Amino acid sequence: EAQVTQNPRYLITVTGKKLTVTCSQNMNHEYMSWYRQDPGLGLRQIYYSMNVEVTDKGDVPEGYKVSRKEKRNFPLILESPSPNQTSLYFCASRPTGLAGLRDTQYFGPGTRLTVL
Amino acid sequence: AQKITQTQPGMFVQEKEAVTLDCTYDTSDQSYGLFWYKQPSSGEMIFLIYQGSYDEQNATEGRYSLNFQKARKSANLVISASQLGDSAMYFCAMREFSSGGYQKVTFGTGTKLQVIP
Numbered sequence: 566e567a568q569v570t571q572n573p574r575y576l577i578t579v580t581g582k583k584l585t586v587t588c589s590q591n592m593n594h595e596y597m598s599w600y601r602q603d604p605g606l607g608l609r610q611i612y613y614s615m616n617v618e619v620t621d622k623g624d625v626p627e628g629y630k631v632s633r634k635e636k637r638n639f640p641l642i643l644e645s646p647s648p649n650q651t652s653l654y655f656c657a658s659r660p661t662g663l664a665g666l667r668d669t670q671y672f673g674p675g676t677r678l679t680v681l
Numbered sequence: 682a683q684k685i686t687q688t689q690p691g692m693f694v695q696e697k698e699a700v701t702l703d704c705t706y707d708t709s710d711q712s713y714g715l716f717w718y719k720q721p722s723s724g725e726m727i728f729l730i731y732q733g734s735y736d737e738q739n740a741t742e743g744r745y746s747l748n749f750q751k752a753r754k755s756a757n758l759v760i761s762a763s764q765l766g767d768s769a770m771y772f773c774a775m776r777e778f779s780s781g782g783y784q785k786v787t788f789g790t791g792t793k794l795q796v797i798p
Contacts, residue, residue, distance in 0.1 A: 598786065607685075607772060608788040615784060623785065655726065667733060669716060670786070672726035 567592045569673035571656050577679045578646055586641045586676050588656030595661040597639035598623070598670065599631065601652040608655065614639055615661065646680040653677050684708065685773055687789035694763045695797050701748070702758040702792045704773030710734075713777045715756040717747065720770040720791075729771075732756055760794075768796045 569590045578584055590597065598613035600623075610623030614633040628650055630642040639658075643650060654677075657670035686705045694700040706715065717729040732740045732747045740747040748757040760767055773789040 596784070598784075600788075605690075605790060607687075607790040608774075610786055613784050613786075621784065624787070653724070657726075667714060667731060669728040669731060675724050 567671070569656055569658055569671050571654075571673040571676050573676060574674060575677050577681065579681050580647055581645050584643050584646060584678075586643075586654060586656075586678070588639045588641065588673060589637050590639075590656075590658040590671070591637065592658060592660075592671065593636065594658035594671070595636070596670075597633065597656065597658045599629070599639070599641050600655045600657065601625065601650075602655065602675075603652050611641070611654075643678075646678075648680045651678060651680045684777075684787040685775055685789035687773055687792050689792045690790070691793045691795070693795050693797055694760075694767075696765060697762055699759060699761045700763055700794065702760070702771050702773075702794065704756045704758065704789060706754050706756060706773075706775050708754075708775065708777055710777050713775055715747070715749070716774040716776070717745070717756075717758045718772045718774065719767075720772065721766075722769070726772075730758065763796045765796050765798065768794060770794075 572587045595616045599611040600608040602608045609625045611629050612631040614620040656673040659668045659670045684707050713734045715732045719727040730740050730742045730745045732749045739749050744761045746759045770791045770793050772791045776786050
């Protein structure tokens with residue numbers, strides 16, 4: 566089954582304790598992206614990656630890191646989480662190329678993060 | 682300025698009636714794509730419909746249609762014959778061309794639709 570998986574689905578942590586949220590897709594998609602969703606703000610893009618070793622900042626990259634060492638994986642790293650990073654996080658992927666504009670993104674199930 | 686504006690935080694519609702969810706956008710690109718997603722209370726993001734900036738006809742997908750008015754920069758979602766299962770949050774999103782391709786995606790703040798029996 567074609568899917569994007571995220572782990573963990575729920576996480577409660579404390580300020581300053583480094584954490585990683587994993588994202589994996591089995592559709593051989595080149596493009597992957599991370600979003601955070603906050604009430605009243607919709608989804609905001611954190612980072613995206615066009616392919617292995619190619620990443621770029623979205624609209625809200627501060628406090629986050631990403632890496633793309635393999636095509637299927639795109640982990641989100643919070644090196645020193647703070648309470649304002651409490652949010653619902655989505656990973657997404659899609660193919661690129663000539664059809665890239667029309668292709669929708671496939672979203673993971675979301676990770677609900679609480680930073681105390 | 683916001684790139685995607687959804688001015689209706691919440692809406693009610695009677696079951697079996699049609700409803701229009703508003704979306705306006707702002708871009709200087711000639712080539713862009715517009716998407717609508719549905720997010721039920723369970724949280725997953727479900728793709729509904731796509732409209733390309735060069736598409737001459739309005740997009741339709743089953744009960745969903747997109748009223749695309751390019752000059753007014755609006756891309757309203759029309760849901761015909763509303764069903765109770767349509768109760769959800771709806772997001773409008775735009776993909777613009779940036780260096781290297783279509784990577785950046787901007788979402789609106791969403792409209793919460795509630796269908797009344």
